[in-house]
Amino acid sequence: MPGAPVKKVLALSGGVGGAKLALGLDRVLPEGALTVVANTADDFEHLGLYIAPDLDTVMYTLAGINDQERGWGLAGESWQCLDALGKLGAEQWFQLGDRDLATHIHRTAKLRAGASLSDATGQLCSALGVKARLLPMSDDPVRTLVRCGEGELPFQHYFVREQCRPEVRGFRFEGQAEASPQADFMALLADPALALIVICPSNPFVSVDPILGLPGVREALHSCPAPLYAVSPIVGDRALKGPAAKMMAELGLPVSAASVAAHYRGLVSTFVLDESDATLAGSIEEPAMRLITAPTVMKTLADREQLARVLLADAGVATA
């Protein structure tokens, strides 16, 4: 007798923070259950290479080859090419490791040969032994522009070159209105086997909004019977990683998980606060949102698995 069909889980992710929860989910779910959709609005072309920072962070993390101390890129990386590029007078502000370069070179060659970003991602993941299905949010180009005093900065210029120093006034996602969400992503939202959607603890403004704002995605999330959870990337008055807290303050929002909850109002059914923010629950007035607390600070691999298990148990999804 065939067993019950595997319940499916969808995680929406940016880079480092999202990748941690994606890894936890991947490790505790049965094979074939997890799909991760990654933000591609951070992607850019640099020195002629197509670079997809969030896709790569998730891919390297799921493949177990990411550098855990540095927090990005590959473990055991070397920097010979970057050093030589500097001697040739090339731009050096974006750190390109020798082994990471192989990903960019291989993917760029595939894209130039006509492959979609989804195809190229699938091939890379397969070569690296990634078990989960990893999808770009779209095969069409969407590019985050950060509005600041000096005008608009492409995201990687703001994030890496300027190290998030400029004061943020807003964001624009160039190409978003014309982009199609990735087809398998949309098909999954209509799949009766989908049992849970999790917005990972990623930056709501520059990692999650690019995905949510793709044409048809909000509508599909609304129509989808699976519960939509969001894990706060803000704990106390700090972002676990990256510029989310700084952005909030500059946008005039209180820096707290309450602002994240408000950001996802009307969309998210269950909002996940860190245990240390339990006292905040009483002050969050989101009547349509169920609030739960969980240990969301993921320092170890066990932390990642634990958070995944808490969410899955709460949503009634069986682990492996």
Add this chain to the structure above:
Amino acid sequence: MPGAPVKKVLALSGGVGGAKLALGLDRVLPEGALTVVANTADDFEHLGLYIAPDLDTVMYTLAGINDQERGWGLAGESWQCLDALGKLGAEQWFQLGDRDLATHIHRTAKLRAGASLSDATGQLCSALGVKARLLPMSDDPVRTLVRCGEGELPFQHYFVREQCRPEVRGFRFEGQAEASPQADFMALLADPALALIVICPSNPFVSVDPILGLPGVREALHSCPAPLYAVSPIVGDRALKGPAAKMMAELGLPVSAASVAAHYRGLVSTFVLDESDATLAGSIEEPAMRLITAPTVMKTLADREQLARVLLADAGVATA
């Protein structure tokens, strides 16, 4: 009182063998005297990168950063990216070092941004401190195809992937008839200050013929009053480097410097034999060609300078 204007010297070169003599000339000539025109018919696109093996060999050699033991590429090279490319399933037959990759990435980005190969080469040479002027033979694509039993092989497939194993029946230089020789190269052939042209000890079939066959080059060499020397790449019955001897045998030619002399008949005014081939001089029947002998086997830096000095002295060109 201004001194006499610097006499100019032009070297036509392929890769390793030609680069050795180019370096010797560069070291003994006054600054501003030497121009090297390198074959670009070996160039190819690999993994989306524009690779110019002969230009790079000459450039790295003139910059003093080439690997002397391996005979190609950069000294102190590492291979992390190539290893990672292999793990991703990319083609690995062409050896791409991490530092060498910087050259390919930087140049490819310049070319895609609209720079000519000459511009890109000039910028790379300037960044690497190359003193001589290094020019590609053309800014237009010319590609050597090696005719063999199985049909035609692109040059790098024959040379690197197949390691010169297929039996050669002939060559075709795709794009040559439509290509323009590099403008500064042609201008130099018309410059009254040009005092010597040297065909370096490079492969006559696949390194020199692509240059000589460009539209207008033979005519310009004929009209040019500067003497045209050619140094034999064949010593005894062997090529100093590469497949020239094997090609000669497969084309039904005697493997000796005499075949090289015959190849350059009607063009070269002074043919340079290795001292060990002095006895051959009597048997070379090239009435229009003056034969001289010189120590052409360049193992050390001193050997490279010595051959350069012998040629320059013979042609009456002052050294620095």
